[in-house]
Amino acid sequence: MAANRRKNQNAVPVVAIGKCVLAVVFLGLVGLSHVSLKNRLHAGGRQLKECEKELAAVRVKNQSARARLAQITTRAALERRLAEVGLALVPIAPDRIVRLDAGAGGVIEAIRPAANEEGGR
Amino acid sequence: MTGRMKVRFLMVCVAVAAAFTVCSMRLVQLQVFRHDYYWALAAQTRTDKETIAAQRGSIQDAGGELLAANEPLRTVIADGSVIKDGTEPALAALLAGPLGMDAGQLARRLAADDPYMVLKKGVAEGVAEGLGQALAAANGGAGLRGIHFEPAARRIYPNGHLLSHVLGFVNAEGRGVDGIERALEDQLRGSEGFRWIERDRKGRELVIYRGEGRAPRDGNDVRLTVDLGIQHIVESELAAAFAQFKPESALVVVMRPATGEILALANRPDFDPNEPGKGSAAGMIDRSVLLMVEPGSTFKIVTAAAALEERKATLETMIQCEGGSFSYGGKVLRDHHPYGELSVEDVLAKSSNIGAAKLAMRLGDLKLYEYIRRFGFGERTGVLLPGEIPGQVHPPHRWTKISITRIPMGHEVAVTPIQLVTAVGAVANGGHLMMPQIVKAIVNAAGTVVQQFPPVEVRRVISEETAAHIRRALQKVVSDKGTAALARVPGFPVGGKTGTAQKIDPKGGYADGKYVVSFVGFLPADRAELAILVMMDEAQTVAGMNYGGLVCAPVFRQIAERVARHLDLVPAAEPLPAGGVLTKAEEH
Numbered sequence: 001m002a003a004n005r006r007k008n009q010n011a012v013p014v015v016a017i018g019k020c021v022l023a024v025v026f027l028g029l030v031g032l033s034h035v036s037l038k039n040r041l042h043a044g045g046r047q048l049k050e051c052e053k054e055l056a057a058v059r060v061k062n063q064s065a066r067a068r069l070a071q072i073t074t075r076a077a078l079e080r081r082l083a084e085v086g087l088a089l090v091p092i093a094p095d096r097i098v099r100l101d102a103g104a105g106g107v108i109e110a111i112r113p114a115a116n117e118e119g120g121r
Numbered sequence: 122m123t124g125r126m127k128v129r130f131l132m133v134c135v136a137v138a139a140a141f142t143v144c145s146m147r148l149v150q151l152q153v154f155r156h157d158y159y160w161a162l163a164a165q166t167r168t169d170k171e172t173i174a175a176q177r178g179s180i181q182d183a184g185g186e187l188l189a190a191n192e193p194l195r196t197v198i199a200d201g202s203v204i205k206d207g208t209e210p211a212l213a214a215l216l217a218g219p220l221g222m223d224a225g226q227l228a229r230r231l232a233a234d235d236p237y238m239v240l241k242k243g244v245a246e247g248v249a250e251g252l253g254q255a256l257a258a259a260n261g262g263a264g265l266r267g268i269h270f271e272p273a274a275r276r277i278y279p280n281g282h283l284l285s286h287v288l289g290f291v292n293a294e295g296r297g298v299d300g301i302e303r304a305l306e307d308q309l310r311g312s313e314g315f316r317w318i319e320r321d322r323k324g325r326e327l328v329i330y331r332g333e334g335r336a337p338r339d340g341n342d343v344r345l346t347v348d349l350g351i352q353h354i355v356e357s358e359l360a361a362a363f364a365q366f367k368p369e370s371a372l373v374v375v376m377r378p379a380t381g382e383i384l385a386l387a388n389r390p391d392f393d394p395n396e397p398g399k400g401s402a403a404g405m406i407d408r409s410v411l412l413m414v415e416p417g418s419t420f421k422i423v424t425a426a427a428a429l430e431e432r433k434a435t436l437e438t439m440i441q442c443e444g445g446s447f448s449y450g451g452k453v454l455r456d457h458h459p460y461g462e463l464s465v466e467d468v469l470a471k472s473s474n475i476g477a478a479k480l481a482m483r484l485g486d487l488k489l490y491e492y493i494r495r496f497g498f499g500e501r502t503g504v505l506l507p508g509e510i511p512g513q514v515h516p517p518h519r520w521t522k523i524s525i526t527r528i529p530m531g532h533e534v535a536v537t538p539i540q541l542v543t544a545v546g547a548v549a550n551g552g553h554l555m556m557p558q559i560v561k562a563i564v565n566a567a568g569t570v571v572q573q574f575p576p577v578e579v580r581r582v583i584s585e586e587t588a589a590h591i592r593r594a595l596q597k598v599v600s601d602k603g604t605a606a607l608a609r610v611p612g613f614p615v616g617g618k619t620g621t622a623q624k625i626d627p628k629g630g631y632a633d634g635k636y637v638v639s640f641v642g643f644l645p646a647d648r649a650e651l652a653i654l655v656m657m658d659e660a661q662t663v664a665g666m667n668y669g670g671l672v673c674a675p676v677f678r679q680i681a682e683r684v685a686r687h688l689d690l691v692p693a694a695e696p697l698p699a700g701g702v703l704t705k706a707e708e709h
Contacts, residue, residue: 045328060193060272063176064246070187070279075353091686094612099691 381555417622612692617642
């Protein structure tokens with residue numbers, strides 16, 4: 001009895017230690033996960049910020065291109081360009097225009113190729 | 122332990138307890154009582170309210186061509202506290218060329234420790250981007266620090282002077298000062314957004330701690346009724362006329378009579394809205410709504426329409442024109458040419474002052490006044506252009522004895538050009554006075570129409586029958602028998618009326634040799650698509666030639682002819698192809 005009691009008293013409390021270790025490991029993992037998730041959140045945030053910057057830059061470029069396009073396609077600019085390249089464009093004289101009379105019921109439809117009518121359906 | 126030691130020990134305990142109590146009280150004070158203050162202080166150092174700018178809406182013509190837009194620019198900033206000693210010359214050499222600055226002066230500026238030095242404003246986006254890349258690649262790839270580019274923007278008007286009075290311009294803060302920019306400021310401006318952000322110790326945003334915010338709302342786009350193609354035609358013809366006649370001012374308004382839409386509006390002198398500071402005060406005035414002139418003979422349209430509507434006369438009614446001199450109220454009224462009896466149609470065609478006066482006398486002052494007001498004179502038209510004035514039409518109890526003979530020929534009343542073209546538009550469209558429209562629609566950033574401006578009929582002024590009769594008479598004005606033969610447009614029946622009004626002398630009476638000449642017409646006369654007003658103030662011509670029919674009618678013709686082509690209006694008398702008949706080869 002005494003020997004058994006001594007033996008029991010000296011036995012390593014494996015279950016208790018195991019529980020402690022598990023608790024510590026669990027807490028450690030929770031902590032590490034927390035840090036890892038935080039890091040990933042920060043990294044995601046940085047990526048989001050970068051994307052926002054890129055988007056803003058693209059918007060600015062788009063707007064810049066739109067403004068430039070508007071400037072070089074004004075009638076005055078196009079006329080200057082026409083003069084530069086020397087294209088002698090002249091308006092079509094009224095006597096060179098032939099108008100097809102559509103008639104009251106829009107008969108002009110009839111001269112359209114049949115394929116177009118099929119395609120329109 | 123002796124009693125003395127116990128006392129000492131007790132004293133130490135009390136002292137320690139007191140110290141802890143004081144510390145605790147202080148902590149309670151800081152954490153509880155002054156919590157809000159220190160919380161705000163801490164938040165202030167790490168949180169920031171970031172403003173997100175909204176884009177100002179664009180202005181477009183009826184076809185969607187850009188008339189006013191935003192151009193992104195950059196402001197180049199140098200941070201002297203970051204620039205390393207010795208790198209200033211390299212930085213200056215890199216920046217000087219693209220920024221158009223002197224390298225030596227730039228290097229001296231960069232040597233200062235100022236953390237915020239504005240080196241250049243209004244740098245194009247492409248230039249800034251190139252500089253950014255060059256700075257990153259400089260110094261053997263290590264880059265040069267201390268230069269950054271702040272976003273900025275400016276309002277641009279790609280067409281320069283074109284339509285400047287309608288568009289207006291914005292001030293340095295980007296707020297509309299004149300024109301549509303001012304009239305629709307609330308629509309164009311949009312609203313800024315914001316968000317609360319937190320920063321780390323390096324000043325970078327901690328995105329995961331982003332707080333509440335509000336997205337910016339970009340300004341709405343404004344789509345005008347103006348057709349840029351027609352505007353270009355009008356501007357080029359007006360510029361040619363302005364160069365030829367050198368008037369003090371000139372203007373053209375083109376309107377669609379059926380709807381009241383303004384298709385073009387041009388003034389001379391004008392200004393460049395890109396550089397409004399360089400414009401003259403006279404050049405900034407939109408005379409279409411701000412000029413108050415005696416209309417002269419164009420006003421006879423109102424008199425004749427009123428007489429016909431009230432059945433006081435028909436087009437065939439003969440009026441005795443007294444051989445060119447009519448004495449009434451102690452004053453003599455004269456015609457330009459002596460006429461005997463003229464039909465009402467000829468009173469308009471020949472522009473007889475005496476004939477118009479006698480028509481008005483048949484009407485009576487109250488009826489004449491009523492029709493003047495019904496045609497929209499003496500009140501604002503409501504067009505969305507800032508500063509419109511109502512003109513001046515005195516009520517009959519303020520008329521003099523001779524007013525009944527002077528008002529019918531466009532004296533003693535003051536009208537704006539927009540009122541005049543709107544009134545003539547009412548005759549052209551069958552008697553409906555339409556509100557002039559300059560804005561077609563307001564469209565949001567997503568492209569959805571948020572507001573449309575459908576045609577608004579103010580009132581019916583005259584019957585369809587009366588309008589048809591007046592149109593017939595006005596067609597005779599634009600014939601060999603009328604005063605505006607030079608306004609004829611090949612292929613189209615044209616109606617119109619000339620006006621030649623002596624200018625008022627500021628000292629009293631009328632100024633000798635100073636005239637405001639005009640022509641207002643419409644085409645095709647039977648189903649008008651266009652109403653056009655051409656007006657010039659003090660045109661420089663040879664003596665005896667300063668008449669609306671000689672100065673403004675040819676300008677009208679040039680504009681009408683080109684605009685009819687632009688709109689593909691089908692001529693009534695179709696010109697035959699060259700040779701008259703199609704050959705077999707041409708048919709195929």
